[in-house]
Amino acid sequence: MSSSVPSSLLPPSPAPSTPRPGGPQRRYKLETEVVYTESPDQYRSSSVPIYQTATFKQASGSEMGEYDYTRSGNPTRTQLERHLAKIMNASRVLAVASGMSAMDVIARLLRPGDEVIAGDDLYGGTNRLLKYLSTNGGIIVHHVDTTSISAVTEKLNDKTAMVLLESPTNPLIKICDIPTITRLVKDTVPNAIVAVDNTMLSPIAQNPLDFGVDIVYESATKFLSGHHDLMAGVIAVNDEKLAEKLFFTVNATGCGLAPFDCWLLLRGVKTLAIRYEKAQNNAQIVAEYLEGAGFKVRYPGLESHPQYDLHWSMARGAGAVLSFETGSVDVSERIVESARLWGISVSFGCVNSLISMPCKMSHASIDPKVRAERALPEDLIRLCVGIENASDLVEDLKHALFQAGALKTDSELSC
Numbered sequence: 001m002s003s004s005v006p007s008s009l010l011p012p013s014p015a016p017s018t019p020r021p022g023g024p025q026r027r028y029k030l031e032t033e034v035v036y037t038e039s040p041d042q043y044r045s046s047s048v049p050i051y052q053t054a055t056f057k058q059a060s061g062s063e064m065g066e067y068d069y070t071r072s073g074n075p076t077r078t079q080l081e082r083h084l085a086k087i088m089n090a091s092r093v094l095a096v097a098s099g100m101s102a103m104d105v106i107a108r109l110l111r112p113g114d115e116v117i118a119g120d121d122l123y124g125g126t127n128r129l130l131k132y133l134s135t136n137g138g139i140i141v142h143h144v145d146t147t148s149i150s151a152v153t154e155k156l157n158d159k160t161a162m163v164l165l166e167s168p169t170n171p172l173i174k175i176c177d178i179p180t181i182t183r184l185v186k187d188t189v190p191n192a193i194v195a196v197d198n199t200m201l202s203p204i205a206q207n208p209l210d211f212g213v214d215i216v217y218e219s220a221t222k223f224l225s226g227h228h229d230l231m232a233g234v235i236a237v238n239d240e241k242l243a244e245k246l247f248f249t250v251n252a253t254g255c256g257l258a259p260f261d262c263w264l265l266l267r268g269v270k271t272l273a274i275r276y277e278k279a280q281n282n283a284q285i286v287a288e289y290l291e292g293a294g295f296k297v298r299y300p301g302l303e304s305h306p307q308y309d310l311h312w313s314m315a316r317g318a319g320a321v322l323s324f325e326t327g328s329v330d331v332s333e334r335i336v337e338s339a340r341l342w343g344i345s346v347s348f349g350c351v352n353s354l355i356s357m358p359c360k361m362s363h364a365s366i367d368p369k370v371r372a373e374r375a376l377p378e379d380l381i382r383l384c385v386g387i388e389n390a391s392d393l394v395e396d397l398k399h400a401l402f403q404a405g406a407l408k409t410d411s412e413l414s415c
Protein backbone atom coordinates (compact mmCIF):
# COMPACT_ATOMS: atom_id res chain seq x y z
CA MET A 1 0.00 0.00 0.00
CA SER A 2 2.87 2.36 -0.58
CA SER A 3 2.65 5.49 -2.65
CA SER A 4 5.16 8.20 -3.45
CA VAL A 5 2.42 10.82 -2.91
CA PRO A 6 1.93 11.70 0.77
CA SER A 7 -1.48 10.46 1.96
CA SER A 8 -2.45 13.99 2.97
CA LEU A 9 -2.32 15.04 -0.69
CA LEU A 10 -4.36 12.13 -2.00
CA PRO A 11 -8.02 12.72 -2.80
CA PRO A 12 -10.61 11.16 -0.52
CA SER A 13 -11.65 7.62 -1.23
CA PRO A 14 -12.52 8.47 -4.04
CA ALA A 15 -13.91 11.97 -4.67
CA PRO A 16 -16.05 11.92 -6.65
CA SER A 17 -16.68 8.18 -6.93
CA THR A 18 -15.18 6.48 -9.94
CA PRO A 19 -16.06 2.79 -9.79
CA ARG A 20 -15.55 2.48 -13.56
CA PRO A 21 -12.09 3.70 -14.50
CA GLY A 22 -12.43 6.35 -17.18
CA GLY A 23 -16.18 6.55 -16.56
CA PRO A 24 -18.00 9.77 -15.76
CA GLN A 25 -17.00 11.40 -12.49
CA ARG A 26 -20.05 11.40 -10.34
CA ARG A 27 -21.02 11.65 -6.77
CA TYR A 28 -23.21 8.81 -5.54
CA LYS A 29 -25.87 9.13 -2.88
CA LEU A 30 -24.51 8.94 0.66
CA GLU A 31 -25.86 5.39 1.20
CA THR A 32 -23.67 4.29 -1.69
CA GLU A 33 -20.66 6.37 -0.73
CA VAL A 34 -20.52 4.98 2.83
CA VAL A 35 -20.17 1.40 1.59
CA TYR A 36 -17.99 2.04 -1.44
CA THR A 37 -14.25 2.13 -0.73
CA GLU A 38 -11.25 1.93 -2.98
CA SER A 39 -7.87 1.06 -1.62
CA PRO A 40 -4.57 0.72 -3.42
CA ASP A 41 -3.94 -2.63 -1.71
CA GLN A 42 -1.47 -4.83 -3.61
CA TYR A 43 -3.80 -7.89 -3.38
CA ARG A 44 -7.00 -5.88 -4.07
CA SER A 45 -8.39 -6.91 -0.69
CA SER A 46 -12.08 -6.04 -0.24
CA SER A 47 -11.59 -5.09 3.38
CA VAL A 48 -8.84 -2.57 4.11
CA PRO A 49 -6.01 -4.48 5.82
CA ILE A 50 -5.07 -3.70 9.42
CA TYR A 51 -1.48 -2.50 9.47
CA GLN A 52 -0.86 -3.57 13.04
CA THR A 53 2.62 -2.16 13.23
CA ALA A 54 4.28 0.65 15.14
CA THR A 55 7.18 1.13 12.74
CA PHE A 56 7.90 0.97 8.99
CA LYS A 57 11.31 0.00 7.61
CA GLN A 58 12.93 2.52 5.30
CA ALA A 59 14.69 1.86 2.00
CA SER A 60 17.60 4.06 3.02
CA GLY A 61 18.88 5.85 6.10
CA SER A 62 18.54 9.29 4.56
CA GLU A 63 15.20 9.33 2.76
CA MET A 64 12.04 8.58 4.70
CA GLY A 65 9.15 6.80 2.99
CA GLU A 66 5.51 7.79 3.34
CA TYR A 67 5.16 6.02 6.68
CA ASP A 68 7.76 5.71 9.40
CA TYR A 69 5.91 5.46 12.72
CA THR A 70 2.23 4.83 13.42
CA ARG A 71 1.87 7.85 15.68
CA SER A 72 2.70 9.97 12.60
CA GLY A 73 0.74 7.93 10.09
CA ASN A 74 -0.54 4.45 9.33
CA PRO A 75 -2.06 3.13 6.07
CA THR A 76 -5.21 1.82 7.80
CA ARG A 77 -5.76 5.24 9.37
CA THR A 78 -5.12 6.92 6.02
CA GLN A 79 -7.82 4.81 4.33
CA LEU A 80 -10.31 5.56 7.11
CA GLU A 81 -9.54 9.30 6.97
CA ARG A 82 -9.91 9.45 3.19
CA HIS A 83 -13.18 7.55 3.33
CA LEU A 84 -14.55 9.86 6.04
CA ALA A 85 -13.39 12.95 4.14
CA LYS A 86 -15.50 11.78 1.22
CA ILE A 87 -18.68 11.39 3.25
CA MET A 88 -18.12 14.51 5.38
CA ASN A 89 -17.48 16.74 2.30
CA ALA A 90 -14.04 17.56 3.68
CA SER A 91 -10.66 17.81 2.05
CA ARG A 92 -9.02 16.31 5.12
CA VAL A 93 -10.14 14.25 8.10
CA LEU A 94 -8.07 13.27 11.13
CA ALA A 95 -9.03 10.21 13.15
CA VAL A 96 -8.16 10.37 16.85
CA ALA A 97 -8.62 8.41 20.06
CA SER A 98 -12.03 9.76 21.13
CA GLY A 99 -14.47 12.60 20.63
CA MET A 100 -12.90 14.42 23.59
CA SER A 101 -9.50 13.91 22.05
CA ALA A 102 -10.82 15.61 18.88
CA MET A 103 -12.04 18.50 21.01
CA ASP A 104 -8.67 18.66 22.79
CA VAL A 105 -6.80 18.86 19.46
CA ILE A 106 -9.12 21.68 18.34
CA ALA A 107 -8.81 23.51 21.69
CA ARG A 108 -5.01 23.57 21.32
CA LEU A 109 -5.51 26.20 18.59
CA LEU A 110 -6.41 28.58 21.43
CA ARG A 111 -3.99 30.89 23.24
CA PRO A 112 -4.24 32.50 26.70
CA GLY A 113 -6.55 35.52 26.52
CA ASP A 114 -8.60 34.04 23.67
CA GLU A 115 -12.37 34.05 24.07
CA VAL A 116 -14.64 31.15 23.18
CA ILE A 117 -18.39 31.31 22.70
CA ALA A 118 -20.10 28.00 23.41
CA GLY A 119 -23.63 26.82 24.08
CA ASP A 120 -25.35 26.87 27.46
CA ASP A 121 -26.52 23.36 26.65
CA LEU A 122 -23.69 21.10 25.54
CA TYR A 123 -22.15 17.70 26.23
CA GLY A 124 -20.91 17.50 29.86
CA GLY A 125 -17.39 16.42 28.83
CA THR A 126 -17.03 19.40 26.48
CA ASN A 127 -18.18 21.69 29.27
CA ARG A 128 -15.59 20.06 31.57
CA LEU A 129 -12.71 20.60 29.11
CA LEU A 130 -13.74 24.23 28.51
CA LYS A 131 -13.95 24.77 32.27
CA TYR A 132 -10.47 23.26 32.68
CA LEU A 133 -9.08 25.58 29.99
CA SER A 134 -10.69 28.62 31.53
CA THR A 135 -9.35 27.72 34.99
CA ASN A 136 -5.87 26.64 33.91
CA GLY A 137 -5.23 27.93 30.39
CA GLY A 138 -6.29 31.59 30.52
CA ILE A 139 -9.14 31.05 28.04
CA ILE A 140 -12.34 33.02 28.59
CA VAL A 141 -15.47 30.97 27.87
CA HIS A 142 -18.92 32.49 27.37
CA HIS A 143 -21.78 30.00 27.55
CA VAL A 144 -24.79 31.47 25.76
CA ASP A 145 -28.10 30.26 24.39
CA THR A 146 -26.99 29.60 20.82
CA THR A 147 -30.61 29.47 19.61
CA SER A 148 -30.49 33.27 20.01
CA ILE A 149 -28.47 35.12 17.38
CA SER A 150 -28.46 38.24 19.55
CA ALA A 151 -27.00 36.27 22.50
CA VAL A 152 -24.11 35.16 20.25
CA THR A 153 -23.69 38.66 18.76
CA GLU A 154 -23.49 40.21 22.21
CA LYS A 155 -20.39 38.17 23.10
CA LEU A 156 -18.58 38.48 19.74
CA ASN A 157 -15.56 40.79 19.90
CA ASP A 158 -12.04 41.01 18.49
CA LYS A 159 -10.78 38.55 21.16
CA THR A 160 -13.22 35.86 20.02
CA ALA A 161 -11.05 33.03 18.73
CA MET A 162 -13.62 30.24 18.53
CA VAL A 163 -17.36 29.70 18.37
CA LEU A 164 -18.28 26.17 19.33
CA LEU A 165 -21.70 24.87 18.33
CA GLU A 166 -23.80 21.74 18.81
CA SER A 167 -27.05 21.35 16.89
CA PRO A 168 -29.07 19.55 18.15
CA THR A 169 -27.55 20.09 21.59
CA ASN A 170 -26.97 17.27 24.04
CA PRO A 171 -29.28 16.74 25.95
CA LEU A 172 -31.88 19.52 25.46
CA ILE A 173 -32.05 19.06 21.66
CA LYS A 174 -31.84 22.81 20.99
CA ILE A 175 -31.20 23.84 17.40
CA CYS A 176 -28.98 26.75 16.39
CA ASP A 177 -28.77 28.50 13.04
CA ILE A 178 -25.33 27.31 11.92
CA PRO A 179 -25.22 29.20 8.56
CA THR A 180 -26.32 32.54 10.06
CA ILE A 181 -23.95 32.29 13.04
CA THR A 182 -21.10 31.33 10.70
CA ARG A 183 -21.76 34.34 8.43
CA LEU A 184 -22.00 36.61 11.45
CA VAL A 185 -18.67 35.38 12.85
CA LYS A 186 -16.91 35.61 9.48
CA ASP A 187 -18.20 39.17 8.95
CA THR A 188 -17.32 40.35 12.47
CA VAL A 189 -14.14 38.45 13.42
CA PRO A 190 -12.86 36.82 10.21
CA ASN A 191 -10.05 34.93 11.96
CA ALA A 192 -12.28 33.29 14.54
CA ILE A 193 -12.82 29.56 14.05
CA VAL A 194 -16.36 28.17 13.88
CA ALA A 195 -16.33 24.55 15.06
CA VAL A 196 -19.39 22.30 15.09
CA ASP A 197 -19.83 19.12 17.08
CA ASN A 198 -21.97 17.07 14.69
CA THR A 199 -22.11 13.92 16.85
CA MET A 200 -25.89 14.04 17.37
CA LEU A 201 -26.70 13.76 13.65
CA SER A 202 -23.66 12.27 11.85
CA PRO A 203 -22.81 13.12 8.23
CA ILE A 204 -25.85 11.16 7.07
CA ALA A 205 -28.16 13.89 8.33
CA GLN A 206 -26.08 17.07 8.44
CA ASN A 207 -22.87 18.38 6.91
CA PRO A 208 -21.93 21.66 8.63
CA LEU A 209 -18.85 22.12 6.41
CA ASP A 210 -21.36 22.88 3.62
CA PHE A 211 -22.45 25.95 5.64
CA GLY A 212 -18.92 27.37 5.65
CA VAL A 213 -17.87 26.37 9.17
CA ASP A 214 -14.13 25.77 9.65
CA ILE A 215 -14.13 22.54 11.63
CA VAL A 216 -16.61 19.71 12.11
CA TYR A 217 -15.84 17.10 14.69
CA GLU A 218 -17.69 14.06 15.94
CA SER A 219 -17.44 11.45 18.60
CA ALA A 220 -17.13 8.41 16.33
CA THR A 221 -17.85 6.35 19.43
CA LYS A 222 -21.49 7.08 18.54
CA PHE A 223 -23.27 6.80 15.15
CA LEU A 224 -20.17 6.52 12.95
CA SER A 225 -19.10 3.23 14.56
CA GLY A 226 -22.53 2.28 15.87
CA HIS A 227 -21.90 -0.70 18.12
CA HIS A 228 -20.32 0.77 21.25
CA ASP A 229 -17.28 -1.38 20.79
CA LEU A 230 -14.71 1.36 20.25
CA MET A 231 -13.80 4.92 21.20
CA ALA A 232 -12.86 7.33 18.41
CA GLY A 233 -13.12 10.93 17.30
CA VAL A 234 -12.92 12.56 13.88
CA ILE A 235 -12.01 16.10 12.83
CA ALA A 236 -12.98 17.31 9.34
CA VAL A 237 -11.77 20.50 7.61
CA ASN A 238 -11.53 22.05 4.16
CA ASP A 239 -8.52 24.27 4.75
CA GLU A 240 -5.14 22.61 4.30
CA LYS A 241 -3.27 25.09 6.55
CA LEU A 242 -5.72 24.44 9.36
CA ALA A 243 -5.47 20.69 8.68
CA GLU A 244 -1.68 20.87 9.04
CA LYS A 245 -1.95 22.73 12.36
CA LEU A 246 -4.37 20.11 13.67
CA PHE A 247 -2.26 17.26 12.33
CA PHE A 248 0.78 18.75 14.09
CA THR A 249 -1.04 18.37 17.41
CA VAL A 250 -2.22 14.83 16.60
CA ASN A 251 1.36 13.78 15.84
CA ALA A 252 2.92 15.79 18.67
CA THR A 253 0.54 14.50 21.33
CA GLY A 254 0.13 10.97 19.94
CA CYS A 255 -3.66 10.79 19.90
CA GLY A 256 -4.04 9.32 16.39
CA LEU A 257 -6.48 6.40 16.27
CA ALA A 258 -4.83 2.97 16.58
CA PRO A 259 -4.88 0.68 13.48
CA PHE A 260 -7.34 -1.89 14.84
CA ASP A 261 -9.80 0.80 15.90
CA CYS A 262 -9.43 2.46 12.48
CA TRP A 263 -10.37 -0.83 10.85
CA LEU A 264 -13.31 -1.37 13.20
CA LEU A 265 -14.55 2.19 12.60
CA LEU A 266 -14.24 1.82 8.82
CA ARG A 267 -16.34 -1.36 9.06
CA GLY A 268 -18.93 0.45 11.21
CA VAL A 269 -19.19 3.40 8.83
CA LYS A 270 -20.25 1.07 6.02
CA THR A 271 -23.56 0.36 7.79
CA LEU A 272 -24.07 3.95 8.97
CA ALA A 273 -26.84 4.84 6.52
CA ILE A 274 -28.97 1.77 7.18
CA ARG A 275 -28.48 1.87 10.96
CA TYR A 276 -29.20 5.57 11.09
CA GLU A 277 -32.37 5.32 9.02
CA LYS A 278 -33.82 2.54 11.16
CA ALA A 279 -32.89 4.23 14.46
CA GLN A 280 -34.36 7.52 13.28
CA ASN A 281 -37.65 5.92 12.18
CA ASN A 282 -37.86 4.24 15.58
CA ALA A 283 -37.10 7.54 17.34
CA GLN A 284 -39.94 9.27 15.50
CA ILE A 285 -42.39 6.55 16.61
CA VAL A 286 -41.19 6.71 20.23
CA ALA A 287 -41.30 10.55 20.25
CA GLU A 288 -44.86 10.57 18.87
CA TYR A 289 -45.94 7.99 21.43
CA LEU A 290 -44.51 10.00 24.35
CA GLU A 291 -45.97 13.27 23.09
CA GLY A 292 -49.33 11.59 22.66
CA ALA A 293 -49.03 10.39 26.25
CA GLY A 294 -48.77 14.02 27.38
CA PHE A 295 -45.05 14.37 28.07
CA LYS A 296 -42.96 17.40 27.08
CA VAL A 297 -40.80 15.79 24.41
CA ARG A 298 -37.76 17.39 22.78
CA TYR A 299 -37.15 15.95 19.31
CA PRO A 300 -36.71 17.84 16.02
CA GLY A 301 -38.90 15.29 14.22
CA LEU A 302 -41.92 16.68 16.11
CA GLU A 303 -43.64 19.76 14.70
CA SER A 304 -43.95 21.01 18.27
CA HIS A 305 -40.17 21.50 18.40
CA PRO A 306 -39.58 25.28 18.70
CA GLN A 307 -36.91 25.28 15.96
CA TYR A 308 -38.55 22.64 13.74
CA ASP A 309 -38.32 24.69 10.49
CA LEU A 310 -34.78 25.85 11.21
CA HIS A 311 -33.68 22.28 11.86
CA TRP A 312 -35.11 21.01 8.58
CA SER A 313 -33.52 23.91 6.68
CA MET A 314 -30.11 22.50 7.69
CA ALA A 315 -30.56 18.78 8.25
CA ARG A 316 -31.76 15.74 6.32
CA GLY A 317 -33.01 13.92 9.41
CA ALA A 318 -34.02 14.36 13.03
CA GLY A 319 -31.55 11.91 14.56
CA ALA A 320 -32.27 9.22 17.10
CA VAL A 321 -31.81 11.04 20.41
CA LEU A 322 -34.73 12.61 22.25
CA SER A 323 -35.40 13.77 25.77
CA PHE A 324 -38.48 14.27 27.89
CA GLU A 325 -39.45 15.43 31.34
CA THR A 326 -41.71 13.73 33.86
CA GLY A 327 -42.03 16.46 36.51
CA SER A 328 -40.32 14.38 39.20
CA VAL A 329 -36.77 13.06 39.65
CA ASP A 330 -38.11 10.05 41.58
CA VAL A 331 -40.56 9.15 38.82
CA SER A 332 -37.80 9.53 36.20
CA GLU A 333 -35.52 7.25 38.21
CA ARG A 334 -38.25 4.63 38.48
CA ILE A 335 -38.93 4.80 34.73
CA VAL A 336 -35.24 4.33 33.91
CA GLU A 337 -34.96 1.42 36.33
CA SER A 338 -38.18 -0.25 35.13
CA ALA A 339 -37.12 -0.42 31.49
CA ARG A 340 -35.84 -3.79 30.29
CA LEU A 341 -35.09 -3.43 26.60
CA TRP A 342 -33.68 0.08 27.06
CA GLY A 343 -30.22 -0.31 28.61
CA ILE A 344 -29.32 2.14 31.38
CA SER A 345 -26.22 3.59 29.79
CA VAL A 346 -24.52 6.79 28.71
CA SER A 347 -23.77 7.41 25.03
CA PHE A 348 -25.93 7.12 21.92
CA GLY A 349 -25.77 6.18 18.26
CA CYS A 350 -25.60 2.49 19.11
CA VAL A 351 -27.64 -0.33 17.55
CA ASN A 352 -29.12 -0.90 21.03
CA SER A 353 -31.59 1.50 22.64
CA LEU A 354 -30.42 3.29 25.77
CA ILE A 355 -32.09 5.26 28.54
CA SER A 356 -30.38 7.69 30.89
CA MET A 357 -30.76 10.65 33.20
CA PRO A 358 -28.25 13.24 31.93
CA CYS A 359 -27.96 15.11 35.25
CA LYS A 360 -26.88 11.90 36.99
CA MET A 361 -24.87 10.43 34.14
CA SER A 362 -23.50 12.15 31.00
CA HIS A 363 -23.80 15.67 32.45
CA ALA A 364 -23.03 14.87 36.10
CA SER A 365 -19.65 16.64 35.74
CA ILE A 366 -21.46 19.99 35.37
CA ASP A 367 -21.82 21.64 38.78
CA PRO A 368 -25.45 21.23 39.99
CA LYS A 369 -25.63 25.03 40.53
CA VAL A 370 -24.55 25.63 36.92
CA ARG A 371 -27.03 23.01 35.70
CA ALA A 372 -29.77 24.90 37.52
CA GLU A 373 -28.63 28.28 36.14
CA ARG A 374 -28.72 26.80 32.64
CA ALA A 375 -32.19 25.32 33.25
CA LEU A 376 -31.15 21.71 32.70
CA PRO A 377 -34.07 19.77 34.25
CA GLU A 378 -32.91 17.26 36.87
CA ASP A 379 -35.79 14.94 35.92
CA LEU A 380 -34.84 14.90 32.24
CA ILE A 381 -34.75 11.42 30.68
CA ARG A 382 -32.73 10.96 27.50
CA LEU A 383 -33.62 8.18 25.08
CA CYS A 384 -31.06 7.05 22.55
CA VAL A 385 -32.97 4.96 20.11
CA GLY A 386 -31.51 1.87 18.45
CA ILE A 387 -32.53 -0.41 15.62
CA GLU A 388 -34.80 -2.87 17.45
CA ASN A 389 -38.45 -3.40 16.52
CA ALA A 390 -40.33 -0.14 17.19
CA SER A 391 -43.36 -1.81 18.84
CA ASP A 392 -41.10 -3.70 21.23
CA LEU A 393 -39.45 -0.41 22.20
CA VAL A 394 -42.76 1.39 22.74
CA GLU A 395 -44.22 -1.54 24.69
CA ASP A 396 -41.17 -1.68 26.97
CA LEU A 397 -41.31 2.05 27.56
CA LYS A 398 -45.04 1.98 28.18
CA HIS A 399 -44.52 -0.79 30.72
CA ALA A 400 -41.77 1.24 32.45
CA LEU A 401 -43.96 4.38 32.54
CA PHE A 402 -46.82 2.37 34.01
CA GLN A 403 -44.58 0.65 36.60
CA ALA A 404 -43.17 4.03 37.64
CA GLY A 405 -46.63 5.51 38.05
CA ALA A 406 -46.19 7.96 35.18
CA LEU A 407 -49.15 6.39 33.36
CA LYS A 408 -52.32 5.62 35.31
CA THR A 409 -53.15 2.58 33.23
CA ASP A 410 -51.06 1.04 30.50
CA SER A 411 -53.64 2.09 27.93
CA GLU A 412 -54.71 5.45 29.40
CA LEU A 413 -52.37 8.19 28.30
CA SER A 414 -51.76 10.70 31.08
CA CYS A 415 -48.69 11.59 33.09
Ligand SMILES: Cc1ncc(COP(=O)(O)O)c(C=O)c1O
Nearest residue numbers: 098099100123170199219221232
Ligand atom coordinates in the same frame (compact mmCIF):
# COMPACT_ATOMS: atom_id res chain seq x y z
C1 LIG B 1 -22.08 15.61 21.67
C2 LIG B 1 -20.83 14.89 22.14
N1 LIG B 1 -19.64 15.34 21.74
C3 LIG B 1 -18.51 14.74 22.13
C4 LIG B 1 -18.52 13.65 22.96
C5 LIG B 1 -17.22 13.03 23.39
O1 LIG B 1 -17.00 11.83 22.73
P1 LIG B 1 -16.16 10.61 23.32
O2 LIG B 1 -16.94 9.98 24.41
O3 LIG B 1 -15.94 9.72 22.13
O4 LIG B 1 -14.89 11.17 23.85
C6 LIG B 1 -19.75 13.14 23.41
C7 LIG B 1 -19.86 11.96 24.31
O5 LIG B 1 -19.01 11.48 24.94
C8 LIG B 1 -20.93 13.79 22.98
O6 LIG B 1 -22.12 13.38 23.40
Ligand SMILES: N[C@@H](CCSC[C@H](N)C(=O)O)C(=O)O
Nearest residue numbers: 123125346347348361362365
Ligand atom coordinates in the same frame (compact mmCIF):
# COMPACT_ATOMS: atom_id res chain seq x y z
N1 LIG C 1 -18.24 9.18 32.77
C1 LIG C 1 -18.19 9.79 31.46
C2 LIG C 1 -19.58 9.97 30.95
C3 LIG C 1 -19.60 9.88 29.46
S1 LIG C 1 -21.09 10.48 28.73
C4 LIG C 1 -20.97 9.90 27.08
C5 LIG C 1 -21.86 10.54 26.08
N2 LIG C 1 -21.27 11.67 25.47
C6 LIG C 1 -23.25 10.88 26.48
O1 LIG C 1 -23.70 12.02 26.27
O2 LIG C 1 -23.93 9.99 26.97
C7 LIG C 1 -17.51 11.13 31.58
O3 LIG C 1 -17.32 11.62 32.69
O4 LIG C 1 -17.09 11.69 30.57
